[in-house]
Structure formats: C-alpha cells, structure tokens
Amino acid sequence: MNDQNKQYLQIRNQLVAALAAERFKAQSKLPSERELSERYGCTRVTVREALMQMEAEGLIYRRNRRGWFVTPPRLVFSPTRKLNFMQMVDEQNRQGETRVASAEVVIGDADTCCELMLVPGEKIYEIIRIRSLEGRPVLYEFIYLSQSRFPDLLDQPLAQSLTVLLQDHYGERIAREQIRITSATIDPRATEALEVLPGRSGVCIRRCRLNPKGEPVERDVEYWLSDAIEVQVDTH
Amino acid sequence: MNDQNKQYLQIRNQLVAALAAERFKAQSKLPSERELSERYGCTRVTVREALMQMEAEGLIYRRNRRGWFVTPPRLVFSPTRKLNFMQMVDEQNRQGETRVASAEVVIGDADTCCELMLVPGEKIYEIIRIRSLEGRPVLYEFIYLSQSRFPDLLDQPLAQSLTVLLQDHYGERIAREQIRITSATIDPRATEALEVLPGRSGVCIRRCRLNPKGEPVERDVEYWLSDAIEVQVDTH
DNA sequence: TAGTGGTCTAGACCACTAT
DNA sequence: TAGTGGTCTAGACCACTAT
Structure with missing residues (x-):
C-alpha cells in the first residue's frame, strides 16, 4: 500500500x-x-x-x-533578546494574556533546590501562570524562587513581568539564563488548563536565571503547545 | 471515565x-x-x-x-558552545556515525537563495547527511552552500566537520549562527532513512551560519527524532 | 438534553520485514 | 515463507461539552 x-x-x-x-x-x-x-x-x-x-x-x-x-501562527520566542512575554506578543502583533493560576509557598523538591542552590526541603515560592494568545491558552509555566530572598513576593502583581518586579522591588537583576528545550509529555497539572488530553507531548522549556554574580535567582519550567512556539537563537 | x-x-x-x-x-x-x-x-x-x-x-x-x-538517552546539543557533532558525541560518551547520503549541485530554491543572499536560481551544493547514535539514525540534515564560493567542495571529505573544512581549505570562518527550532513534520525525503512513518513529527532545526563580516556562508535544515535531542542554550 | 470526542471490541487485508 | 506493523470496517458505550 x-x-x-x-x-x-x-x-x-x-x-x-x-x-x-x-x-x-x-x-x-x-x-x-x-x-x-x-x-x-x-x-x-x-x-x-x-x-x-x-x-x-x-x-x-x-x-x-x-x-x-x-492553528494560529506560532509565537517566535528569542531567549537571547531578553524580551518578556508581553513585549514579544506586542512586537508580533498578537493579543496576549497572562493569568496567575496559583501562587503559594511550598517545600522545594530536590531538583528545584539543587538548581536554586538551596538546602533540600527549604521553603520556596511556586507561581503558576497560564499564558494565552488570542484567547487560546498556549503556555503553562511553573516559577520557583527562594522565599527568604524575596519576602512578600506573593503580595506583588504576579501577572506582570517578573524580571521587572525582581529588579525594581528587590534590586535583583537577571544577567544570564541557562535554557534546556526538549519535546516532552505535558505536565499532568497543565493538561486541563491547556485543554489537551493527559499524556500529550508538547515543548518543555526549563530555565535557570542567574544574577550578575552567577547566583541562581529563579527557575522556570514551561510547557508550550507544540504548534504554538518557534524558538530563535542567535549565537556569537 | x-x-x-x-x-x-x-x-x-x-x-x-x-x-x-x-x-x-x-x-x-x-x-x-x-x-x-x-x-x-x-x-x-x-x-x-x-x-x-x-x-x-x-x-x-x-x-x-x-x-x-x-529509547536511548537524548544527545545534548549546545549551539552556543560551537562543538561539532563528533565532539558532542565524544563528550557525552556516545557512539556517533555520519553518513553522506548525497552531495550534488542543484538549483537553489527561493528560501535557500534568500538566506544565502544569492540570486534566485543560482547553483548551490546540496549535501545530505545522516547521523546515528549507537547505530540508530537520529538526524537527517540538508546543507546548502554557494557553489561559486567553494569550488571543488564535493571532492572534499564531507562526512567530517564542515566548519573545519571551510576554515582550513577555503579560509572561511563561521562567526555567528541564527538558529530556529520548531516541532514539525519530518521531511518526506528523510522518513525512510530515519525509519519513521511519513508525516510523523520531529524537531526541526534551521541554521544560517555567518562569517565574521556577517555574510551568510551555509544553511542547514536538520530533522531530529523528537526523543533524541535536548537543546541547551546559555544566554549572556 | 442532544450531540460530541475518547475509548474499546472483534475482526480483516496488505505491504513489508525478518529469516 | 511466517509473522509483523499499518490501515480500515462497523459497530458500541460513556463522560463530557454545548445549549
């Protein structure tokens, strides 16, 4: 055949x-x-x-x-250009929306504490945000930060750029990012909001964001719908 | 249910x-x-x-x-570190293999000529290579270069690092790369060698490689099996 | 409440692989 | 040549969505 x-x-x-x-x-x-x-x-x-x-x-x-x-067009994501989500969206003439699904203090798991160079079991913030394009949810992100380093973070406006918030409110600047991109099954906690069947594969982007001293400040784990993103990298 | x-x-x-x-x-x-x-x-x-x-x-x-x-472990690909395939493979203690499937002169299509800043319809090299890990073909790559800029290229050993070849034999150095990564259907010409059903999705990596003057030297279109690669990027 | 997508049964045929 | 994976039929039931 x-x-x-x-x-x-x-x-x-x-x-x-x-x-x-x-x-x-x-x-x-x-x-x-x-x-x-x-x-x-x-x-x-x-x-x-x-x-x-x-x-x-x-x-x-x-x-x-x-x-x-x-399917709508893909959003182009350029990590080296250091734009936040809304800047990317505006530049590409799209309609973006950010919703904070939850924000709480949790016990850090081994992976996250290791990446953030914290003692295993230390308390950290877990912020979960859902980002949409033209009303379609395309990204589910988990954000982890040290609680002791950023007191009262949960009282801040978390739907906006975290980079700006960390800089303006805590004087912490992001200087570098380590990014890992794979195809992976979408996290079970994300499937309902993204309206996909449990077990479907998507694009997983893990980011570790460092300050100028090279200290880890923030860890992101993002699940994108596969058809919603194109990653662009310029190397020098 | x-x-x-x-x-x-x-x-x-x-x-x-x-x-x-x-x-x-x-x-x-x-x-x-x-x-x-x-x-x-x-x-x-x-x-x-x-x-x-x-x-x-x-x-x-x-x-x-x-x-x-x-499935074997993924190969970690770090574009910013500028290692060639065999260097990556060795560093990760894997067994890699490169096979040149074809190498010929073709009429450049619009996309490729545009990226390489050539006149549409100009003659270019198309080199197709298949790369395997422990005997499993995981990558099918199309490489495009200007014929006039690199005379007699097809007489060179094409299974080795092209970067080294361009530098040593033609004095052309790669200084920068523009990389685009998406999930995409695997090219029909690649499905047989990769032993996948036509129409299956994989990871597509498109690269435009530039010399120090910013002139495009080489264009790559790579199709990876989704489970075979993790992309790592460090931004500064 | 009507209709939908997700899941499952119990088969069948064919091109292709393994040997 | 035996057996396999890929494709397809003709149904069925259920949880869920749309209204």
Whole structure:
C-alpha cells in the first residue's frame, strides 16, 4: 500500500484544500468527526487518522472533547533578546494574556533546590501562570524562587513581568539564563488548563536565571503547545 | 471515565514496570503487538494506544514496520558552545556515525537563495547527511552552500566537520549562527532513512551560519527524532 | 438534553520485514 | 515463507461539552 492509496492521507489532502477554499480562520472549528466520516465515506477511525496527521503537521489542534480547530501562527520566542512575554506578543502583533493560576509557598523538591542552590526541603515560592494568545491558552509555566530572598513576593502583581518586579522591588537583576528545550509529555497539572488530553507531548522549556554574580535567582519550567512556539537563537 | 479506568493507561503502567523489571536495555525490541494484546487481554487497537502514549513520553520509539524499541538517552546539543557533532558525541560518551547520503549541485530554491543572499536560481551544493547514535539514525540534515564560493567542495571529505573544512581549505570562518527550532513534520525525503512513518513529527532545526563580516556562508535544515535531542542554550 | 470526542471490541487485508 | 506493523470496517458505550 503506497502513500497515494492511504485513505487517511487522501482525506487529509481534501480537508486541507477545503480549509483553504472556505478560508477557515485561525481558531475556527472543524465539522464533527461523525459529519466528516459521512462526508468522506469512511469510518470515524479513518477520519481521526487524517485529523491526527494534520495535528502532527501543526495545521489543526484539538481542544479536549471540544473538537478540532485551525492553528494560529506560532509565537517566535528569542531567549537571547531578553524580551518578556508581553513585549514579544506586542512586537508580533498578537493579543496576549497572562493569568496567575496559583501562587503559594511550598517545600522545594530536590531538583528545584539543587538548581536554586538551596538546602533540600527549604521553603520556596511556586507561581503558576497560564499564558494565552488570542484567547487560546498556549503556555503553562511553573516559577520557583527562594522565599527568604524575596519576602512578600506573593503580595506583588504576579501577572506582570517578573524580571521587572525582581529588579525594581528587590534590586535583583537577571544577567544570564541557562535554557534546556526538549519535546516532552505535558505536565499532568497543565493538561486541563491547556485543554489537551493527559499524556500529550508538547515543548518543555526549563530555565535557570542567574544574577550578575552567577547566583541562581529563579527557575522556570514551561510547557508550550507544540504548534504554538518557534524558538530563535542567535549565537556569537 | 477517569484516568484510572482507561485500559490503555493501565497497560502503559504495566509495560513501564515490566521494562524496568526485566531491565530492557536501550534499543531492545518489545514483544509484538499481537503478543502484548494477548498478554493484556485486549485488542491490538488498545495496545497501540498504550504504545503511542509511551512514544509521546519518549520511553519507546518505533522503527517503521519493524516494531517498538526502548529509547536511548537524548544527545545534548549546545549551539552556543560551537562543538561539532563528533565532539558532542565524544563528550557525552556516545557512539556517533555520519553518513553522506548525497552531495550534488542543484538549483537553489527561493528560501535557500534568500538566506544565502544569492540570486534566485543560482547553483548551490546540496549535501545530505545522516547521523546515528549507537547505530540508530537520529538526524537527517540538508546543507546548502554557494557553489561559486567553494569550488571543488564535493571532492572534499564531507562526512567530517564542515566548519573545519571551510576554515582550513577555503579560509572561511563561521562567526555567528541564527538558529530556529520548531516541532514539525519530518521531511518526506528523510522518513525512510530515519525509519519513521511519513508525516510523523520531529524537531526541526534551521541554521544560517555567518562569517565574521556577517555574510551568510551555509544553511542547514536538520530533522531530529523528537526523543533524541535536548537543546541547551546559555544566554549572556 | 442532544450531540460530541475518547475509548474499546472483534475482526480483516496488505505491504513489508525478518529469516 | 511466517509473522509483523499499518490501515480500515462497523459497530458500541460513556463522560463530557454545548445549549
């Protein structure tokens, strides 16, 4: 069975053409799977193969149990340019939104304490933020900081740039970042807010942010929808 | 139906435990799907759901039509450190291999000519290399360079570091790189060598390499298996 | 409350791999 | 040549979403 004979690829091609012809806009909803299977004369299993193919290509995405939607353009993230989320969003003419899902004091786990050079079991802040583009949640981020270094942090406005807050309120400047990027399963705590099925893979970005002395100040663990981000790096 | 009731997640958990207990080594082959469906008392469809879940987690991978295998550790790629592939591989105690799949002169497409600042339609080299870790092909790369700038390039040893070759033989030094990283469908020309199904997604790394004057010298388009790479970036 | 997507059964055929 | 993974049919039930 060669590629041309695969029914799900034929359906994929017809769907791509249909989306183009009908000028489906970003985030508009596709017809239901049952309707598509009737239209293309096959079972739902085959329609889902075609849809998942288009999902892998980044053309459409699914919102858990809600259906399939047309993917908007990616946000370009340039770590070396040191822009915050809202600056990136504005520069690219997108509509961004940040929501603080939770902010509390927790016992630091081994990994986080190690990265922040704290004693294992020390109390740290865990701030969880959800960031959206044009209303679509695309990023779920965990932020960790030392409680003793930043007293009363939770009383500050946490939906804004943390970099600015740390500098203006605590006199702590971020000078360097160590960034690790992998494909990974999206954290179970993030799947509901991102409206993805538990276990789906996304892009995981781990950041350790250091002050001019080289001391770790902040640790971020970010889960992005795979189709929502492009990372750009300039090396010198 | 909550998560605990999903059969495919239960099978996933049992398989993970079995792999740990039986000390399956990297790249060892799992039992066939039919054997697993018999062992776990379900249909092949459900076994495949469990396997695809583990694939998304990066625990196992499939070789097209050959079966499912245990994933080896990721290779850490640090663009800012300017190591070549073999240096990275050696440093991480891995066994690397480079194979030149093809090397020829082609008419440059619009994208490539634009990036290399050449006249559209100019002749350029296209070098295709496949890179493996412990015998597993993980990277398929397309390399583009100006033919007129690098005469007789195809007579050189192309399986080695191109950076060294350009410097020693042509006096051209790479000073800067612009890198873009996305999740993307693996190029159709790469799927056979990487032993993946056409249309599967991977990590795409596009690089434009510049000399000290800021002139583009080389363009790379790389397709990595998603589970085979971690990108590390240090910003200053 | 109607309809949807997620999950699952119980098969089948075919191209391809392993040997 | 035997067996495998990839593809597909024709259903079913359920939790959840949309209204």
